[in-house]
Amino acid sequence: MQTCHDARHTTQTLTAPEWWRTAVIYQIYPRSFADASGDGVGDLRGITRRLDDLADLGVDALWLSPFMVSPQKDAGYDVADYCDVDPLFGTLADFDEMLAAAHAREIRIIVDLVPNHSSDQHPWFQEALRAAPGSAERARYIFRDGRGPGGDQPPTNWDSIFGGPAWTRVTEEDGSPGQWYLHLFDSSQPDFNWENEEVREEFRRILRFWLDRGVDGFRVDVAHGMVKDPSFPDWSPNPEAASMGGDSAPAPYWEQPGVHEIYRDWHRLLAEYDGDRALCGEAWVSTIEKTALWVRPDEMHQTFNFHYLETPWEPAALRRIIDDSLRAFGAVGAPSTWVLSNHDVVRHATRLGLTAENPQGTGIGPDFPGLPEPQHALRRARAATALMLALPGSAYLYQGEELGLPEVLDIPDEARQDPTWFRTRGERYGRDGCRVPIPWESDAPAAGFSSSGRSWLPQPEGWGTFARDCQREDAGSTLSLYRRLLEVRRAYGLGEGTLRWLDPGELPGVAEGQSEDVLALSNQDVVVLANFGATPIPLPPGRHVLASSTELVAESGAPDREDRAPLLPQDAVVWLVSPENVPLI
Known part of the structure; x- marks a missing residue:
């Protein structure tokens, strides 16, 4: 393997203590954010050019999905070289420029690390294919003999997350059918063998490479995977469960205890660096209590709260998951994180209005039953964001949600690129709908994403109406x-x-029996009300409105005027404060 070379120079990191406990972190999906080269794919220079917009938004850090060298079979989550930038996105010099420019604006940078698997084009895997069974080269990955006569059957019945079997048989150097290798995702993404010390040492080098360059942390892909049950038992998952895990009976490739020692090792490594570098795990774990095990004091600093993301827009369910999250994460001294959208799920400006089940990773298309009315779904999404950002802890935003972008449904079949679409022969749409390049200027080519008008996924008609320049003022x-x-x-x-x-029953004007449709909370000096019911509720008197997810109405339903009591309508959230505390802003 080509090990990571030393960084040519470093940049100074920001020094606020434990910034990750309260940070609002904005996810950038680089290929869909901003294209400076004009080739139709977003790049690092595009990010640099748009940093002022992100500073104006008010975020604390950026998480960049993979931009390392990759054949792009899974949009960069198939890495061939962990220590260089794919030419599609630019160069290491472009990365350094972007990092320095972000730090100059007091914005931190988190890079995506993909340790569960590599690309099949990675030098190590190419060496493994040329090597014999039982060799040191194959021991870096998970190779097994097949079952049945002649080894014709896979070693287990495991399915790939993207559909189809999780094992692929290789052809040996002499042309004979050979061993099988494990790939929990696409066949072009072979899983590393994390029982192998050589793998562990190589990832220490990779971490140091990016830390030496000045990054502020890592988002760890498939942080609940990596270690597999050594007995490799057969497993049939619950078809209703999320594809990435979270089933009540964890699969033998999720939630294995051995992952925790990996993160303890990484925690010690990050602690050698100044600036409070952070680890955030993508862990689709069966319970919120188990999720908290990933963020014990000597392991990761954060993990995504997917239980919150998957909670329906219902007051009792939301209160329960908020309580459970604060209790579970607080018990290990970690902040809770909150998230509603990312590059793997249907955007919440559509998802929260769906009336049919939609398991994570499945995606939706124009024939999906139960599609919402767009404005209704956006109204819920705005309210959900206002509730989320009022909660203590750290919050994640996904690029374009600040524009109210919906899931794109009508991507032509021939334009789709998600491996899920191909491995299921079009049975599942996959994740392309949340990855369409975002709009910046309404009247520009590709809605300002690319000056050439090119776009690696087609933007739908009317996309420019969501553009930033239309919304800024x-x-x-x-x-x-x-x-x-x-x-x-x-x-x-x-x-x-x-x-x-x-x-809520103690709030003036809330009728008996109506309180079950209302969530009311306070955080610091701010009072937050969320109305889920059809009946508008009056705001408490003597409070100043700091922010509202939608326009308040008067008792008659007409727009609010000074001489009428304002009401909070359905699917809306308002932030209030006592008049004496308004001068804070």
Whole structure:
């Protein structure tokens, strides 16, 4: 394997202590964010050019999905060289420029690390294919003899996350059918063998390479995988469960205890560096209590709260998961994280309005039963974001959600690129719908994504109406709402606050039996009300409105005026404060 060479220079990291406990972190999916080269694929220079927009939004850090050297069979999550930038996205010099420019704006950078598997084009795997069974080269991955006569059957019945079997048989150097290798994802993504010390040492080198360059942390892909049950038993998953795990009876390739020693090792390595570098895990784990095991004091600093992401828009369910999250993460001294969208799930500006089940990773298309009315779904999404950003801890945003982008449904079959689409022969749409390049200028080619008008996934008709330039000066836009929420969140220290539930039944004007449709909480000096019911509720008197997810109405249903009591309509959230605390902003 070509090991990671030393960084040519480093940049100074920011030094605020444990910044990750309260940070709002913005995910950039580089190929869909901003294209500076004009080839139709976003790149690092495109990110650098748009940093002022992100600083204006008010985020604390950026998480960049993979930009390392890759054949791009799975949009960069198939890495062939962990210590260089794929020419599709630029160069290491472009990365250094982007990192320095972000730090100059007091924005931290988190890079995506993919340790569960590599690309089949990785030098190590190419060596393994040329080597004999039982060799040191094959021991870096998971090769097994097949079952049955002649080894014609896979070693286990495991299925790939993307559909189809999780094992592929190789042809040996002499042309004979050979061993099978494990790939929990696409066949072009062979799984590493994390029982092998050579693998562990190589990833220590990879971590140091990027830390020496000045990155502030790592998002760890498939952080609940990597270690497999050594007995390799057969396993039939619950077809209703999320494809990435989270089933009540974990698969033999998820949630294995051995992963925790890997993260303890990495935690010690990061602690050698200044600037409070952080690890955040992508862990689709069966319970919130088990998820907290990934963030014990000597392991990761954060892990995504997918249980929150998957919670329906229902007050009782949301209160329960918020309580469970704060309790479970608090018990190990970690912050809870909150997230509603990312590059693997249907955007919440569509998902929260769906009326049919949609397991994670399946995706949706134009024939999906139960598609929502767009404005109804966006209204819920804005309210859900306003509730999420009021919670103590750290929050993640996915590029374009601040524009209210919906899931794109009508991508032509021939334009789709997600491996899930191909491995299921079109049975599952996959994740392309949340990955369409985002709009910047309404009247520009490719809605400002690329000056050439090219776009690696086609943008739908009317995409420009969501563009940033259309929303920037519109006080009622989704962009303006996000900016306001982040401004207030920071001014009032909500990320480091303490949540206290309020009894909606004690709020003036809330009718008997209506309180079950309302969530009311306080954090620091801010009172937050969320109305899930069809009946508008009056705001408590004597409070100043800091932010509202939608326009308030008067008792008659007409727009609010000074001489009428404002009401909070259905699927809306409002932030309030006592008049004496308004000067904070």
